[in-house]
Amino acid sequence: MRDPVTKPADLPGRLRALWEAPDSAPALQVDGAWVPWGTLRALADEITRSLDGLGLGRGARVGVLLGNWTESIAAILAILGTERCLTVFNPLQPAERLAGDLERATPPVLIVPERAWASSGLAEPVERLGISLIRTSAEGIASMRVGRGDAAITAVEAPGVAVELTTSGTTGPPKRIPLTYRQLEASVGSARGHMKPGGGDRAYFEGGVAIVSVPLVHIGGMWGALQALGDARRIILLERWTLDRWLDVIREHRPRLGALPPAALRTLMSANVPAEDLASLRALTCGTAPVSPDLVDAVLERYGIHVLGVYGATEFSGAVAGWSLPDHQQWWAKKRGSVGRAFPG
Structure with a gap:
């Protein structure tokens, strides 16, 4: 085993520290097969370059159709490692509810895995709202389409907010909750100390x-x-x-x-x-x-x-x-x- 590496205390810093890991390190297992760190890192880097190309820097809201997939882990690394805001969309929802959620949130860009695009029902609202679209696969970015400028204008930056996550809706319609980097760092850190x-x-x-x-x-x-x-x-x-x-x-x-x-x-x-x-x-x-x-x-x-x-x-x-x-x-x-x-x- 290699010598332990001390990670930074802040969440973006801890994620960026992973870029020091060897490409061959088995980082993620999906469907019984290991995904090496180099594959995750390469996809995260592609996502970051695409967001930079759209002019969406630190604090920008980035919509992601987030399932338990390799592409989602790469998106989390790219967005939170660069201190953007991850705006989560739930692929487990019916298509009409998912479209309504997108219309209410209107992020300037939406990242959707190719595996979920056809069944998501998002093609029409993405086009109508002028949202830029990045379609990903586990191997890289499959395609990218730049939306209308007015979608970026209406998108409010979220400085300090790490994740916009919806509630379960047990007390009414799901509500989108902003979770800051500071909140997440405190929550994960306190639990880590408590559970030892x-x-x-x-x-x-x-x-x-x-x-x-x-x-x-x-x-x-x-x-x-x-x-x-x-x-x-x-x-x-x-x-x-x-x-x-x-x-x-x-x-x-x-x-x-x-x-x-x-x-x-x-x-x-x-x-x-x-x-x-x-x-x-x-x-x-x-x-x-x-x-x-x-x-x-x-x-x-x-x-x-x-x-x-x-x-x-x-x-x-x-x-x-x-x-x-x-x-x-x-x-x-x-x-x-x-x-x-x-x-x-």
């Missing part, structure tokens, strides 16, 4: 893996990807969660810490998965919805795995409270049902 995962300054893309199975358009998926990229960890990116695929990853990589939302935990328990398949896991973090204390106890009794509930929201830039493993081992019996301690800060 260790190895924050490691060699690039060595050591354990981070499994991202929650959609990147959800604060849980976005937060997990940013934490992994900031720590230069290898990412296992699941386009969608299935028990079989998740178990394949656990068996292959033998992580000590994983993450599952309550619905996936219930699926796991219903499937009667053999204990030896999960033998590497000491804990599973659990967010996105309340987790029943009975379910926490059942997982611990059957598998010896501590379920560490976390509490957060899009508006908070992620989790603001949660259990650490030492706390859970010491206090769960007395604090059963709690969401743990408030994170530092």
